[in-house]
Each structure stands twice: as structure tokens, then as C-alpha cells.
Amino acid sequence: MKTQEMFTSHPRNIRFDLDQLTACISACTECADSCTVCADACLGEEKVQMLVRCIGLNQDCADVCGVTARILARQSESESLLLRLQLETCATACRICAEECDKHAEMHRHCRVCANSCRNCEDKCRVMLKAMMTER
Amino acid sequence: MKTQEMFTSHPRNIRFDLDQLTACISACTECADSCTVCADACLGEEKVQMLVRCIGLNQDCADVCGVTARILARQSESESLLLRLQLETCATACRICAEECDKHAEMHRHCRVCANSCRNCEDKCRVMLKAMMTER
Amino acid sequence: MKTQEMFTSHPRNIRFDLDQLTACISACTECADSCTVCADACLGEEKVQMLVRCIGLNQDCADVCGVTARILARQSESESLLLRLQLETCATACRICAEECDKHAEMHRHCRVCANSCRNCEDKCRVMLKAMMTER
Amino acid sequence: MKTQEMFTSHPRNIRFDLDQLTACISACTECADSCTVCADACLGEEKVQMLVRCIGLNQDCADVCGVTARILARQSESESLLLRLQLETCATACRICAEECDKHAEMHRHCRVCANSCRNCEDKCRVMLKAMMTER
Numbered sequence: 001m002k003t004q005e006m007f008t009s010h011p012r013n014i015r016f017d018l019d020q021l022t023a024c025i026s027a028c029t030e031c032a033d034s035c036t037v038c039a040d041a042c043l044g045e046e047k048v049q050m051l052v053r054c055i056g057l058n059q060d061c062a063d064v065c066g067v068t069a070r071i072l073a074r075q076s077e078s079e080s081l082l083l084r085l086q087l088e089t090c091a092t093a094c095r096i097c098a099e100e101c102d103k104h105a106e107m108h109r110h111c112r113v114c115a116n117s118c119r120n121c122e123d124k125c126r127v128m129l130k131a132m133m134t135e136r
Numbered sequence: 137m138k139t140q141e142m143f144t145s146h147p148r149n150i151r152f153d154l155d156q157l158t159a160c161i162s163a164c165t166e167c168a169d170s171c172t173v174c175a176d177a178c179l180g181e182e183k184v185q186m187l188v189r190c191i192g193l194n195q196d197c198a199d200v201c202g203v204t205a206r207i208l209a210r211q212s213e214s215e216s217l218l219l220r221l222q223l224e225t226c227a228t229a230c231r232i233c234a235e236e237c238d239k240h241a242e243m244h245r246h247c248r249v250c251a252n253s254c255r256n257c258e259d260k261c262r263v264m265l266k267a268m269m270t271e272r
Numbered sequence: 273m274k275t276q277e278m279f280t281s282h283p284r285n286i287r288f289d290l291d292q293l294t295a296c297i298s299a300c301t302e303c304a305d306s307c308t309v310c311a312d313a314c315l316g317e318e319k320v321q322m323l324v325r326c327i328g329l330n331q332d333c334a335d336v337c338g339v340t341a342r343i344l345a346r347q348s349e350s351e352s353l354l355l356r357l358q359l360e361t362c363a364t365a366c367r368i369c370a371e372e373c374d375k376h377a378e379m380h381r382h383c384r385v386c387a388n389s390c391r392n393c394e395d396k397c398r399v400m401l402k403a404m405m406t407e408r
Numbered sequence: 409m410k411t412q413e414m415f416t417s418h419p420r421n422i423r424f425d426l427d428q429l430t431a432c433i434s435a436c437t438e439c440a441d442s443c444t445v446c447a448d449a450c451l452g453e454e455k456v457q458m459l460v461r462c463i464g465l466n467q468d469c470a471d472v473c474g475v476t477a478r479i480l481a482r483q484s485e486s487e488s489l490l491l492r493l494q495l496e497t498c499a500t501a502c503r504i505c506a507e508e509c510d511k512h513a514e515m516h517r518h519c520r521v522c523a524n525s526c527r528n529c530e531d532k533c534r535v536m537l538k539a540m541m542t543e544r
Contacts, residue, residue, distance in 0.1 A: 002438060002521050006445045009517035012452040029437045030410060036481040037414045043324055044420040044484035052315055056213035059311075059331075063206050064222070066474065067199045073444040076452035077192035079232055085225040086200070093218050109417035113410050138302060138385050142309045145381035148316040165301045166274060172345040173278045175467075179460055180284040180348035188451055195467075202338065209308040212316035245281035249274050328485035335478050336494070339471045349464035351504055357497040358472070365490050 001026065003073070014075050020127055021072060027117075027124035028069035031094060034117035035062035038101065041110040054100050054111065061097035064090050065121060072128075084132055087125045094122035137162065139209070150211050156263055157208065163253075163260035164205035167230060170253035171198035174237065177246040190236050190247065197233035200226050201257060208264075220268055223261045230258035273298065275345070286347050292399055293344065299389075299396035300341035303366060306389035307334035310373065313382040326372050326383065333369035336362050337393060344400075356404055359397045366394035409434065411481070422483050428535055429480060432495075435525075435532035436477035439502060442525035443470035446509065449518040462508050462519065469505035472498050473529060480536075492540055495533045502530035 004022040007014055014021065039058035042051035068090040071083060098118035105112035140158040143150055150157065175194035178187035204226040207219060234254035241248035276294040279286055286293065311330035314323035340362040343355060370390035377384035412430040415422055422429065447466035450459035476498040479491060506526035513520035 002525055003441050003445055006442065006449060006518040006521050009521075010445075010449045010452065011454070012449075025441060029441055033411050033433060033437055033477060033481060034414065036478050037411055037418075040328070040482040040484045041414060041418045041420075043327060044418060046419070048320055048324060052320060053213040055315060055327075056210055056312070057215070060207050060210060060215070060218060062478075063203045064218075067203045069441060070199050070444050070470075071196050073441060074192055074196060074448040076448050077189040079193070079196070082196060082200075082225070082229050082232060085221070085228055089218070089221040089225050092221055096215055096218060110414040113414050113417075117410055138389055139305050139309055142306065142313060142382040142385050145385075146309075146313045146316065147318070148313075161305060165305055169275050169297060169301055169341060169345060170278065172342050173275055173282075176346040176348050176464070177278060177282045179463060180282065182283070184456055184460060188456060191451060191463075192448070198342075205305060206308050206334075209305060210312040212312045246278040249278050249281075253274055325485045328482055329487070332479050332482060332487070332490060335475045336490075339475045342471050343468050346464055346468060349461040351465070351468070354468060354472075354497070354501050354504060357493070357500055361490070361493040361497050364493055368487055368490060 007075070010075060012076050016075075016128070016131065020124075020131060021075075024124040024128050025069050025072045027121040028065045028072065028090065031117040031121035032062045032065040032069065034114045035059070035065065035097065038110050038114035041108070042104075045108065051104065054104060057097045057100050058114070061093045061118065064093040068125070080132065084129065087129050087132075091122045091125040091129070094118040094125070098122065143211070146211060148212050152211075152264070152267065156260075156267060157211075160260040160264050161205050161208045163257040164201045164208065164226065167253040167257035168198045168201040168205065170250045171195070171201065171233065174246050174250035177244070178240075181244065187240065190240060193229075193233045193236050194250065197229045197254065200229040204261070216268065220265065223265050223268075227258045227261040227265070230254040230261070234258065279347070282347060284348050288347075288400070288403065292396075292403060293347075296396040296400050297341050297344045299393040300337045300344065300362065303389040303393035304334045304337040304341065306386045307331070307337065307369060310382050310386035313380070314376075317380065323376065326376060329369045329372050330386070333365045333390065336365040340397070352404065356401065359401050359404075363394045363397040363401070366390040366397070370394065415483070418483060420484050424483075424536070424539065428532075428539060429483075432532040432536050433477050433480045435529040436473045436480065436498065439525040439529035440470045440473040440477065442522045443467070443473065443505065446518050446522035449516070450512075453516065459512065462512060465501075465505045465508050466522065469501045469526065472501040476533070488540065492537065495537050495540075499530045499533040499537070502526040502533070506530065
């Protein structure tokens with residue numbers, strides 16, 4: 001994974017386990033992509049009216065995940081408190097979005113796949129949060 | 137303000153005071169712009185080495201404010217919990233960034249102006265958070 | 273305007289007219305906000321099916337305008353070719369989105385206001401492009 | 409790849425080869441991540457003064473790639489002209505950023521890896537552009 005290779009040559013001391021950090025960044029960007037595709041696929045469905053809430057939450061989740069990836073990627077002057085709040089916000093956005101996507105998972109495979117991306121991203125954020133709890 | 141005019145024709149019932157909501161969106165986008173310019177101006181300074189932390193926090197704050205504006209702008213299927221966490225994250229990013237910008241405010245006017253944008257955005261987010269507290 | 277005040281203390285020589293530059297950044301961020309609100313308001317309309325194309329173009333336009341504002345805000349190591357392509361892309365996104373919003377302007381005031389934001393943003397981008405043409 | 413699986417259940421007819429489309433989206437998001445990490449790693453280097461241009465271009469490239477991924481992900485109401493301009497802008501941002509990263513590739517492995525991400529993303533954008541040329 002390219003991000004991990006880059007962190008090994010990062011001039012500052014990265015205080016996270018690199019596997020956990022890069023897994024979380026990957027999960028965030030993958031979830032952002034999934035949510036953007038899911039919002040668009042929902043928008044293209046005939047019964048879009050039923051999917052309005054799914055589209056709205058997909059958009060919010062895509063935005064939050066995208067920014068979480070960027071803040072995780074910036075380790076030179078990382079602020080614990082901000083990172084913790086961002087991870088908490090992201091885990092919550094992912095959980096809410098997954099719950100909504102689940103409702104349409106039987107009908108729409110894009111919702112089923114998206115729910116999986118959201119769950120995976122929530123997990124990876126919580127792993128990071130747990131690692132930060134026990135930090136010192 | 138265009139955003140406010142748009143909310144008055146929004147099909148759903150907006151549960152926020154429109155003045156507060158649009159003031160918060162404006163403060164977020166203005167702060168995002170200020171932080172992006174400040175990061176870039178710091179990067180162009182001769183003594184960039186002294187401003188590394190300011191640049192990093194400016195970037196984080198610009199990203200968080202930008203997404204906060206978008207989530208605030210989406211009122212059709214807004215989720216209270218997500219919005220509250222996002223506003224909390226944004227207020228914190230703004231406070232941390234303002235404190236760092238303050239350190240360079242004497243030397244660099246762009247840092248002084250940026251600190252003001254951050255403080256204003258933190259305030260507007262806290263007004264929204266307070267309004268949400270007393271919601272029910 | 274805060275962005276303009278910041279550019280006057282920017283350490284590098286800004287090669288644009290500051291009024292034009294800051295007007296273009298403002299127009300981009302305002303248009304991004306308008307498009308995000310319009311997409312959300314359309315999504316909340318009963319006849320959302322009729323507004324699918326409007327929502328899709330609003331989202332694209334919001335994203336393109338947001339990034340254009342950021343690239344314009346970074347003047348320390350600005351690249352003419354990239355900026356020109358970005359402004360051209362943005363002007364086009366705005367024109368296409370305005371044309372779609374116009375179709376719903378009678379019915380939905382949010383579309384009418386959004387079309388105005390898009391037109392204003394297209395204009396400001398074209399002013400910048402023209403200024404860059406005559407650059408040397 | 410999740411995005412590809414999602415496109416196979418997309419309600420609209422996707423007019424692109426799904427392998428090419430998902431490869432381009434992946435390349436854009438990977439490049440966005442790489443550029444964000446590289447900007448941050450450069451910012452953390454002792455001789456940050458030498459890397460100012462690299463940081464600035466990394467930031468622009470990260471933003472452009474991120475938005476390109478989103479516009480590619482929205483296929484329900486995709487506009488050929490906008491997509492073509494966006495891909496052209498992205499390919500150019502990647503080329504310029506790769507050229508700058510190359511200058512520091514001997515000294516900094518993060519710049520070497522980032523240059524590779526940029527080249528890969530430029531290639532994938534050009535493949536898409538070529539496919540669009542021969543469209544009809």
C-alpha cells in the first residue's frame with residue numbers, strides 16, 4: 001500500500017501503528033467512494049422517492065469520510081483532540097448511513113455493498129479511537 | 137444572503153432559526169477560505185519553518201469547516217446526532233487553529249485575520265449547538 | 273472582505289487584480305453553497321423524480337466550485353496552466369448547472385436563486401480567464 | 409473492488425468500460441491520498457523551505473483528484489463535456505505534481521512514491537479521455 005510506504009519515510013515520528021493508520025485511511029476513502037456511487041445509483045433508481053433519506057445520508061457520510069482520511073493523512077502536527085472528535089463523527093456517520101442502506105439492501109445491491117463499506121469504516125475508526133484511549 | 141433565500145423555499149420544515157443557520161454556513165465557508173489562504177501565505181513566508189504547525193492546522197480547519205458547511209446545508213434528512221458531532225468537531229478545529237494563528241498575529245496580518253475568522257466560526261457553531269441543546 | 277485583506281499581507285507577489293481574484297473566490301464558494309442547498313431542496317421536493325438531473329449537476333457543480341476556490345486561494349506556487357483548466361472546468365460546470373436550474377426556476381425558487389449563483393460564478397471565472405489571456 | 413460491484417447494480421446504463429472507470433476512480437482517490445501524505449511529510453522535513461512548491465502542488469493535485477473521483481462516481485446524469493474538462497484538468501495537475509515530486513525523489517521516498525501515484529492517475533485519466541474521444 002502506497003500510503004504505508006510513504007509513512008515509513010515520513011520525517012516525523014508517527015505515533016500510530018502504521019497498519020492501523022493506513023487501514024483506517026483506506027477504509028475512509030473506500031467508504032467515501034462507495035457512498036458517492038450509492039447516492040448516485042439511488043438517484044438513478046425509478047423509485048427515487050423511497051431513497052431520499054439514503055441519498056442524503058450517503059452524501060453526508062461521503063463528505064465526513066473524505067475529510068477524515070485527509071486529517072488522518074496529516075501526521076506532522078496532528079492534534080489528538082481534533083482527531084478523536086473527527087473519528088467519532090466519522091464512526092457515527094458510517095453507522096447511521098449503514099443502518100439506512102441496510103433497509104434497501106434486499107432491493108438494491110449498491111446499498112448492500114455500501115453498508116459493508118460503512119461498517120468497515122466505522123470499525124477502523126473505532127480501532128483508532130481505542131488505540132488513542134490507551135495512548136498514555 | 138442567497139442561502140437564506142433558498143431555505144425559505146425549501147420544501148421541508150427547517151427546524152433551525154434561519155438567521156442562525158445561514159450565519160453558521162457563512163461563517164464556515166468564510167473560515168474555510170481564510171484558512172486556505174493563510175496556509176498558503178504561511179507557506180510563502182521566508183521563515184516557513186516557524187509556521188509549519190500553523191499550516192497543518194489551517195489545512196485541517198479548512199477541511200472541517202468546508203464539510204460542516206455542506207452538512208448544515210443539507211436539511212432534508214438531517215441527523216441531529218451527526219450534526220452535533222460535526223459542529224463540536226468544527227468548533228474545536230477553529231479554536232485550536234485560532235490559538236496557533238494568534239501566536240503569529242503580530243508578525244503576519246494573514247494570521248491575525250484568519251484567527252478572527254476561526255473565532256467567528258467557533259462562535260456560530262456554538263450558537264447552533266446551544267440551540268440544539270434546548271431543542272426538546 | 274477578509275480574503276482580500278489577507279492577500280494584501282501575502283508574502284508573494286500576487287499577479288492578479290485583488291478585486292477580481294477575491295470576487296472569483298467569493299463567487300465560487302457562494303455557488304458551492306447554493307448548489308449544495310439546491311441539491312438538498314430538490315431532494316426534499318415531492319416530485320423529486322423530475323429533479324434527478326438537477327440534483328446530479330448541482331452536486332458536480334458544488335464540488336468543482338469548492339475546489340476552484342481552493343486553487344485560487346493558493347497563490348504561492350500557482351501554476352497558470354492548471355488554474356486556466358480549472359477555471360474553464362468551473363465555468364462549464366456552472367453554465368450547465370444554470371441551464372438545468374433554469375428549467376425549474378418557475379416552479380422552485382431555490383432553483384432560480386441557484387441559477388443566479390451559477391451565472392455569477394461563471395462570469396467571474398471568465399473574467400479571470402480573460403485576465404490570464406492578456407497576461408503576457 | 410467495491411466500486412465496480414456497485415456499478416454492476418447501477419440502474420442506469422453506464423457508457424464506460426467498468427474496468428476503466430473503476431481503475432480511474434481508484435487511481436484518483438489513491439493519488440489524492442498520496443498527495444495529502446506527501447504534502448504533510450514535506451511540511452515535516454527539516455528543509456521545508458526547499459519543498460514549498462512541492463507542498464503547494466501536492467495540495468492542488470489532492471483537491472483536483474478528489475473531485476475527479478466524485479464526478480466519475482456520478483454516472484446517473486453525467487455530462488460528457490464537464491467530465492472531459494475535469495479529466496483534462498486532473499491529468500494536468502498530476503503531470504505537474506509528478507514533475508515537481510521527481511526533483512525530490514532521490515532525497516525523499518515519499519516524493520518518489522507520490523510521483524508514481526500521480527503518473528498512474530494521469531495515465532488512467534488519459535485512458536478515459538481516449539475512450540471518450542472514440543465514443544461516437
